[in-house]
Amino acid sequence: MKMNGSVFVLGRDPDISLSELERLFGDSHLIKVIGRQLCLIDIETKNINLSKIGGSIKVAELITSDTNFNNDALLEKILVDTLENLTKNASSKVNLGISVFDSKLSLKKLNTIKIAIKNHFKNQGQSIRLIPNNSMSLTSAQTLHNNLHKKNNIELLLDISKDGLYIAKVTDVQDIESYSYRDRLRPKRDTRVGMLPPKLAQIMLNLAAGNSQSFKKPDQILVLDPFCGTGVVLQEAALMSYKINGTDLSQKMIDYTQDNLRWIKNRYNLDVNTEGVLEQGDAKSHRWASKPDIVVSEIYLGPPITQKASIEMINKYSADCRTILEKFLNNLARQTDLGTRLCLAIPAWRYNNNFIRLTTVDRLPQLGYNQIKFKSINYRPLIYHRQGQFVARELLVLEKI
Ligand SMILES: C[S@@+](CC[C@H](N)C(=O)[O-])C[C@H]1O[C@@H](n2cnc3c(N)ncnc32)[C@H](O)[C@@H]1O
Incomplete structure (x- = not known):
């Protein structure tokens, strides 16, 4: 047929x-x-x-x-x-x-x-x-x-x-070679803040933007990453022709992202503004100068863990990350329009063949967000985990309500 x-x-x-x-x-x-x-x-x-x-x-x-x-x-x-x-x-x-x-x-x-x-x-x-x-x-x-x-x-x-x-x-x-080039050869990398693979950053951008590109061109869409780290999300967003904006608590990370953005702009000859788009700021309280159309970010995932942690330690990390996430969501909700879409990577800890997830996922409507779930996967949570890793990432796709 x-x-x-x-x-x-x-x-x-x-x-x-x-x-x-x-x-x-x-x-x-x-x-x-x-x-x-x-x-x-x-x-x-x-x-x-x-x-x-x-x-x-x-x-x-x-x-x-x-x-x-x-x-x-x-x-x-x-x-x-x-x-x-x-x-x-x-x-x-x-x-x-x-x-x-x-x-x-x-x-x-x-x-x-x-x-x-x-x-x-x-x-x-x-x-x-x-x-x-x-x-x-x-x-x-x-x-x-x-x-x-x-x-x-x-x-x-x-x-x-x-x-x-x-x-x-x-x-x-x-093009596996281009992904690997973007991942390994960018000038500034930092294993302590985690290494978001470029492919995952691209997926997150698509999960947030969805089909909005059918009625708006990427260069009319402003992407904000409020925990920009070394800038992988912003790098990929620039490659996809989005306008970009980033903040991070650490000035060092802002400097790293700036170098990486200049590098990607030169290497790929991009027509995207990479100057004056970054600022040091605490995502829990920062006031962003421009209203983002979409927010894509890997938030603070807690300290890197290289061996199995006790449940007490995981509870502590989880409480710290939850506080940052919820305060950030509150702060952002006051500065964005209804319908603004987010894709966030948040931590989930591998423990006894299971994942300990942030309880924030059960309180999203109270925080002003609707979680978008996917029919094709029977509405299962999206967990990105590599064998041997103790900290996984849960992907949350949200819409401001
Ligand atoms: C997991 S990393 C993000 C890594 C990034 N996706 C990358 O590819 O490099 C989290 C970042 O959040 C930053 N951070 C932690 N607490 C923050 C806060 N309250 N506000 C803004 N940034 C914060 C850290 O400095 C770190 O760069």
């Missing part, structure tokens, strides 16, 4: 990736979550700019979907037919990658199918270079370095689950 749409490959935290897509495109466009790692959206790939989406690692154009598919023996033929169509006008050698998600197919069987495909095309005079699968799906680096997303080459995404068969052709992949 022919059906148009884009298939997104979700990142390491599928709940966070899905929420970002739901926020950007609206749940009416989000047609279906396919298995655990793919999401189908009824928007054409040519209208999607993956470099501005932090949570998805690839995007592909849907080619085939068959919800009644139940005969694996037909797979090889279906793939050959699909590829014959796609290589109709191909000139020289074609690089071919296949990434398989949710399927009972083994790696061995996948390799057998790939070789059969190569031989089929060889007999027809079309040369195909197969990209080896070390696992069922190819990494972003493999896609990027073999140019599989570019014209003439092909990466097929394949999902064969209880939902049927889906085949899509990759059209873009996340």
